[in-house]
Amino acid sequence: MAPKAIIAPSILSADFGNLGAECSKTMDQGADWLHVDIMDGHFVPNITFGAPVVAKIRPHVDAPTASFGRGTFDCHMMIAEPKRWVNEFKAAGCNLYCFHYEAAFSTAAETPSAASELRTSPRELVRYVHDQGLLAGVAIKPATPADVLYELLDSADPKERPDMVLVMTVEPGFGGQKFMASELPKVQALRARYPDINIEVDGGLGPGTIDQAADAGANVIVAGSAVFGAKDPSEVIARLREAVDGKNGKL
Numbered sequence: 001m002a003p004k005a006i007i008a009p010s011i012l013s014a015d016f017g018n019l020g021a022e023c024s025k026t027m028d029q030g031a032d033w034l035h036v037d038i039m040d041g042h043f044v045p046n047i048t049f050g051a052p053v054v055a056k057i058r059p060h061v062d063a064p065t066a067s068f069g070r071g072t073f074d075c076h077m078m079i080a081e082p083k084r085w086v087n088e089f090k091a092a093g094c095n096l097y098c099f100h101y102e103a104a105f106s107t108a109a110e111t112p113s114a115a116s117e118l119r120t121s122p123r124e125l126v127r128y129v130h131d132q133g134l135l136a137g138v139a140i141k142p143a144t145p146a147d148v149l150y151e152l153l154d155s156a157d158p159k160e161r162p163d164m165v166l167v168m169t170v171e172p173g174f175g176g177q178k179f180m181a182s183e184l185p186k187v188q189a190l191r192a193r194y195p196d197i198n199i200e201v202d203g204g205l206g207p208g209t210i211d212q213a214a215d216a217g218a219n220v221i222v223a224g225s226a227v228f229g230a231k232d233p234s235e236v237i238a239r240l241r242e243a244v245d246g247k248n249g250k251l
């Protein structure tokens with residue numbers, strides 16, 4: 001049975017001119033976490049913001065008092081060289097550092113000019129993120145199969161096991177895209193093999209698509225435009241939660 005629902009609105013769809021207030025309002029509307037999309041214009045064809053902005057919004061949301069707790073800043077690092085920024089984002093108030101499997105790998109294999117301390121692998125990077133005292137997430141793009149994650153999730157060493165996996169249900173880079181149901185078999189396979197892990201889905205989630213994602217076994221739900229564009233965001237957040245927890249008998 002999947003773990004409880006965690007609803008993480010993506011602040012990519014918030015009003016950037018009023019970000020602190022937008023974040024605290026969304027928490028008051030029932031969010032568990034905030035999903036903070038970091039894009040570098042390199043790993044993905046869009047740029048958002050960096051650690052200084054995260055540090056500015058952190059005081060607007062109470063920090064979590066436990067791992068995975070309310071107020072977790074779930075930083076989705078759509079960036080090259082993800083090892084470079086772990087400490088800066090930790091200092092800014094990030095709690096969960098979710099890097100892309102593809103980016104961690106390419107630093108080692110495809111960027112031979114990268115400084116040697118930045119050359120890494122997904123396994124080493126999960127360990128490194130844990131060593132810095134953060135939760136570690138590993139994200140996969142639509143072109144990446146789920147089974148690349150098995151080696152990490154099967155690791156006997158908890159330091160090398162991700163705390164969450166993120167299955168992208170759109171190509172990373174932009175909010176407001178169409179949900180790709182073609183990615184759900186990955187979620188099903190991961191849930192069948194790992195009944196207790198946090199599986200996050202991101203992209204095109206909302207009242208019209210949540211049931212498919214919940215049926216597949218996702219429990220951490222990112223929603224940007226569906227929450228920030230709603231007349232009643234509280235109602236949308238409650239609906240997302242009900243779909244996941246209702247299915248799992250947790251309501």
Ligand SMILES: O=C(CO)[C@@H](O)[C@H](O)COP(=O)(O)O
Nearest residue numbers: 012172173175176204224225
């Ligand atoms: O990471 C991303 C996009 O790359 C997402 O977090 C989007 O921000 C989700 O937006 P919606 O599809 O829910 O509008």
